[in-house]
Amino acid sequence: MTKPLNIVFIGLTLSSSWGNGHATTFRSLLRGLNASHHSCLFLERDMPWYANARDMPHPDFCRLAYYDRPEQLAGEFAAEIRAADAVVIGSYVPDGVAVIDLVHALSPRCLCFYDIDTPVTLAKIERGDEEYIARRQFPLFDVYFSFSGGTVLTLLEERYGVRTARALYCSVDPDRYFPTGEAFEWDLGYLGTYSSDRQPVLERLLIEPARRLPHRRFVVAGPSYPDSIDWPANVVRIEHLPPEQHRSFYSRQRFTLNVTRADMVALGWSPSVRLFEAAACHAPIISDAWEGLDSLLPEGDALVIARRPEDVVTVLETLPEASRQSQAERAAKIVLASHTGEARGRELVQALSAARLPHAKRALSA
Template sequence: MTAKVTMAMFGSSLVSAYWNGAATYYRGMIRALNECGFDVTFYEPDAFERQQHRDMADPPWAKVVVYPATQQGLHAALEQAREADIIVKASGVGVFDEELEAEVPRLRRASNLTVFWDVDAPATLQRMRADSADPFHSQVRNYDLVLTYGGGPPVVQAYVNFGARRCVPIYNALDPTTHHPVPAESRFSGALGFLGNRLPDREARVHEFFLKPASLLPQQTFLMGGSGWESNVALTPNINYVGHVYTRDHNAFNCSTLAVLNINRDSMAQVGYSPPTRVFEAAGAGACLVCDAWEGLEQFLEPGKEVLRVANGEEVAAVLPQLTEQQARRIGERARRRLLNEHTYQHRAQQVSALLVEQLASRARPARYHEERHRAAL
């Protein structure tokens, strides 16, 4: 790529992981795309106290524009973004999502691309199935491309059925500059750690895969991080709840327990092929990962060798007493090597770069043809 490709991306937040599980994905993808020659401006609303809970300064590999969460602020940001080569609307911005879904395709020109980047495809598709009047039914076909951060063949087929021109999964991955092994810290010690915000379609699975084994193993210490679990949740005395864990502490959190538990949300577990950021954060730090079962897991980590797959809380409670520190270290190191070899954001960015550059070139050819015909007629 000889010249920088400009990208304007509307998402929840790049600089704050507060109530924002997509932050790791955004950061890894955009940093790697910058290294592939993309000049990215990330537009995020000043909402949900995210700016008050920043966990990083504006990075050198992207420009961050924080716009007021108002109609005026939104339209000023859209106007600023209109000249970009690629204009991206990510799902789950949290403010004016419906308007952004409609307005971004209207910025389409003969030589640019508009992209819907779905960081929660199962939820978006579930929303569309449940409401035939959802405006996105008519808007999805106006995007040049749909990218998803998971979902595999079922999500691709569903998007095609809803009229998407093209849908390509771009899975979560590891950014080894951010998530890597560090010394253990006593404040995060325990047999099993779980990190995740309290969300309606995750809560039942947290009760099954984390709270139940904690109750079955009262002599073991369980570590729980994430927002929203401080009220109206019956935590047993052996659960150490540490609240919101800033990204600067994620490596220590993942390296300080014997094992780390991943719990997918209901929709992602049902669809499969949707490894969340926590899988790559934990395994990238060399943690022994205990993962709830979902289709497609072996595409990323080999069960029994690189990850311990469990079907319910009883299996979690059965695994922990038999797991030695040596076994845990060996599983974690195998997983880390697998991700470094096959599943980093550099791997993903090369895929995205090739896809977007090819799409841009195919759009530019007819545009140049019409321009040349127009000049010849003068």
């Protein structure tokens, strides 16, 4: 049995799920680590956008502390960073390049990066955009945990100089995501913050089917959608849906739609947290297509892959109820076996233990 670890996370946000997928990803992972008796401190930049919309200001599965500027990490929190078994810095951390340099200068025992946005990160780097990590910083990390798997891991090591790249997909907490048994309210729904690169797919796979099926009911939940969007009359809009309402939302859909950002489709192997949450709630999934999806949730067995409005219309109008239920049950079985917070926590700890072994050997021989 692995001895309990002391891990410091520096991430975008844990306290607020407003307009981001990072909070729910970190919450599930840290709950899983807590269930295995690991101790975690999460350091979050105190930003007004999240401070005014916190739906988890006091988590019961880890310590949560806020800092106002990067320099505090090398001052107020320096001792805890140095003492930790591992420090994990996340993507999209404000002033991330400065944060990485400051933390690296403290010589933590094991320094890691958790990229919850890997395809977006690499696309930004190729454009010369170093918003939260610089190209020179990739080799600084003992382990680079990636939201994306597959060939992306080889790319990280061979092109960007990462020492060790490991897939660490998002995950779901089965104690919070499960079917509620509520009656269906919508035939097809979607949960996600507006993104300009996802919007054409949403238009193709939900809005256009809604126009063609005026007798069916649709719903889109998430913030930041522009007023210029022409929503059909049979599409309900929900501006923000806090995590505690997600399971009810999924349970009230005959089908739920999964839409993936363009950069993630391009690289593949990038399942979103919504994919796992919907499956855990036994909501049958209609998804856009990308490499690696079929290996996670087999097409026709655990979900439906749609490419055109006609594909969605056919599913909503003709798929037998037995097939709908069978796909939902199969997806739930796969996700609950391999994609929970506890499963992901074990993967993280195994990778950290392997990364720290060379350090331990050097210390013993010194």
